[in-house]
Amino acid sequence: MNLANWARYGLAATLATAAGGVLFYKRQPHANRDAAPARSARHVRRFGDYRVTGATVSIRATADQIIDCWQNDATLWPQLEYLPFPEGNQDDLLLPPAELRAMASVPMRIRIVTRREGELIAWRSEGEGQADMHGRLRLSDNGSKGIAVEVIMAVRPPHFASALKTEAMMAEALELGLLRDLRRMKMLIEAGEIATAKMRPDAA
Amino acid sequence: MRAATFQGKGTIDVRHMPDPKIVNPRDAIIEVTSTAICGSDLHLYDGVIPGVEKDDILGHEFMGRVLDVGRDSTLTIGQRVVVPFTIFCGHCFQCSEQRYSACDNSCPVEEQEVAEKAFGYPLAGMFGYSHLTGGYAGGQAEYVRIPYSDVLPLVVPDDIPDDRLLFLSDILPTGWMAALNAEIEPGDTIAVWGCGPVGLFTILSAFQQKAGRVIAIDGVPGRLAMAESLGAEPVNFHETDILDALKQMTGGVGPDAVIDAVGMEAHGFSIDNIADKIKQTVGMGQDRAHVLRQAIMACRKGGRVSVPGVYGGKADLFPLGAMMQKGLQLRTGQTHVRRYTDELLDMIERDVIDPSFLISHRLPLDDAAKGYRNFRDHQDEWIKVVMQP
Numbered sequence: 001m002n003l004a005n006w007a008r009y010g011l012a013a014t015l016a017t018a019a020g021g022v023l024f025y026k027r028q029p030h031a032n033r034d035a036a037p038a039r040s041a042r043h044v045r046r047f048g049d050y051r052v053t054g055a056t057v058s059i060r061a062t063a064d065q066i067i068d069c070w071q072n073d074a075t076l077w078p079q080l081e082y083l084p085f086p087e088g089n090q091d092d093l094l095l096p097p098a099e100l101r102a103m104a105s106v107p108m109r110i111r112i113v114t115r116r117e118g119e120l121i122a123w124r125s126e127g128e129g130q131a132d133m134h135g136r137l138r139l140s141d142n143g144s145k146g147i148a149v150e151v152i153m154a155v156r157p158p159h160f161a162s163a164l165k166t167e168a169m170m171a172e173a174l175e176l177g178l179l180r181d182l183r184r185m186k187m188l189i190e191a192g193e194i195a196t197a198k199m200r201p202d203a204a
Numbered sequence: 205m206r207a208a209t210f211q212g213k214g215t216i217d218v219r220h221m222p223d224p225k226i227v228n229p230r231d232a233i234i235e236v237t238s239t240a241i242c243g244s245d246l247h248l249y250d251g252v253i254p255g256v257e258k259d260d261i262l263g264h265e266f267m268g269r270v271l272d273v274g275r276d277s278t279l280t281i282g283q284r285v286v287v288p289f290t291i292f293c294g295h296c297f298q299c300s301e302q303r304y305s306a307c308d309n310s311c312p313v314e315e316q317e318v319a320e321k322a323f324g325y326p327l328a329g330m331f332g333y334s335h336l337t338g339g340y341a342g343g344q345a346e347y348v349r350i351p352y353s354d355v356l357p358l359v360v361p362d363d364i365p366d367d368r369l370l371f372l373s374d375i376l377p378t379g380w381m382a383a384l385n386a387e388i389e390p391g392d393t394i395a396v397w398g399c400g401p402v403g404l405f406t407i408l409s410a411f412q413q414k415a416g417r418v419i420a421i422d423g424v425p426g427r428l429a430m431a432e433s434l435g436a437e438p439v440n441f442h443e444t445d446i447l448d449a450l451k452q453m454t455g456g457v458g459p460d461a462v463i464d465a466v467g468m469e470a471h472g473f474s475i476d477n478i479a480d481k482i483k484q485t486v487g488m489g490q491d492r493a494h495v496l497r498q499a500i501m502a503c504r505k506g507g508r509v510s511v512p513g514v515y516g517g518k519a520d521l522f523p524l525g526a527m528m529q530k531g532l533q534l535r536t537g538q539t540h541v542r543r544y545t546d547e548l549l550d551m552i553e554r555d556v557i558d559p560s561f562l563i564s565h566r567l568p569l570d571d572a573a574k575g576y577r578n579f580r581d582h583q584d585e586w587i588k589v590v591m592q593p
Contacts, residue, residue: 191293197339199224
C-alpha cells in the first residue's frame, strides 16, 4: 500500500469516527430538551436557557409541620429572600420575596402547578415577566435527621442578565439566598425562633 | 454598660456599649458577676482567628444573675447561672445527640457563609468568639444577652462561690472532654502538651478518669510546677528532647494517649515551628501545629490522640503517615459543655474537685487590657485571670 492509499484510508476512518461520534451524541438524552427543567437534579446547573440552582436542609419535624410553617407562619415570610411563599388566601399563587422580584423587570406572578401531599409542591411563573422561573420544594425522609427539604429553582434570566458572568452571579446569589431561606425555616421550626446575635430588638 | 472590646490586634479597650435587651422569646439577660480570660481569647487578641471586628465584645467564660427573661425562658429573675460558651438550640439533630457545639441553629444565617467556606459546614454560635461563630457579644461585660435560655445556662446553688463555679463555662468541661476523648483505661500513661488552664484541668480529669500516670509537657516552670502539684510528671521542652524523653519514660512503648492542649500558637524553636511562625506572620497560614505533629509522633502504636487545642486553618507537614501506619485514633472538637456540667457540678458540690486553685489574678473589668497583656506575656505568673464587672 502506498502513501496515497494510507492517506485515503486514514481520512475515511477519521470521517467515519467523527460521524459515529455525532450519531452517538445525538442519541443521548439531552437535558435541555426537558420540558420541566426544575424537576432534574440541580447539579446539572443548566437546561438550555435556564440556570438551575437550589439548596437542601434537613429539618426535625413532620412533612405537615414543614409545609404548615411555609404556608402559614407570617413571621417567616418577611425573612425570606428568594423562596416564594403563599399569597394570602389565593391557594394556587405564591408571592415572590423582594430579592426574587428584583430579578424580573416587571411584576412576577407565580402559580402552583403540582401539589403532592407531604411530598412535593412545584410552581412556575406566568405573565410577561422577563425572568421565567420554575421551582419546586420536595420533602423526603432522612431518618433520624428528620425530613430533607430540597428547593430547586430553574430561572431563565432577563435579557440583560444573559451575559454569562452576570447570569452566574445571579445564580450564585439565588443559591445562597435559597440556602439562607431554608435555614431560617429550619431554625423557626426546630428552635422556635430565628437566631440573631443582635443585642436589641430594634436592631434585630 | 461597660465591656471589654476588641480594637485591633493586641488592643483591648473597655468601652461603653448599649445594654442588651430581650430579642427572641427564649432569651434572658444576665448581669455578669465573674468572667475570665481564656487562653483561646489570646488567639483573638493576637489576630490569628479571622472574623473579629472592631468593637466586638470578647469573653466566653462568664456567670451571673438573671436580670430579665423572654416569654419562653424557663429561668426566673435572680437565679444564679453559669453560661456554657457554645450556644445551642436544644432541638436540632446535633443537640438531640448531645453534640451541642455542633448545633445547626445557633449561628445566625447571615454569619454562616465564611465558616462554611472554610470548614465545609457552618459552625455553632459561641459567645465573644468572632463572626465565624455568630458574632455574639461576649461575657467580659456588665450584661449579656443569653439565647435559648431554657436549655443553655446551668442554674447553680447560691452557697457555692463564683470562683469554684466559673470554670464550668468552658475550661473545666474542656479538660474533662479532652480526657474522655483520650479513652483512658485504668492505669494508662497519658502525655499532655500544655500546662495552661485547659492542660491543668485535663491532667486533673485524666486522674479522675483513672489514668495511672500523666506526663505534663510545657516550657514554663511555674505551670510545670502546678502540673506536678496535681500529680503529673513534668517535662520541660526547653531542656529535653520530648520524643526521646517520652520513649524513655514509657519503657520504649510510648504514651497510651496523647493530648494536645496547646493548639494553634505552639512555642519552641524547632524548624517546623519557625516555618509556621513565618507563615503565620505573613498571613500564609494560621496554625503553628508543632505540638500536634510531635504528639502524633510520640503516641504509641494503636494509641489515641485527643485535641482540645484550638486550630483554625490547614496545617502543613501533618504526619498523616504516622497516624495511619501506627493505627492512631484522633478525636477533637469544641467542647459540648452542657453535656458534662451536671456531673462536674456534682463533683464540685461533693468537694471532689475545686477548680478555684487555678486563679492567679483578680482584676476589675476596667483592667481588662492589662489582664490580656500580662496573661499573654507573663505566663509563668499569670495562670488565670478572673475579672469582676
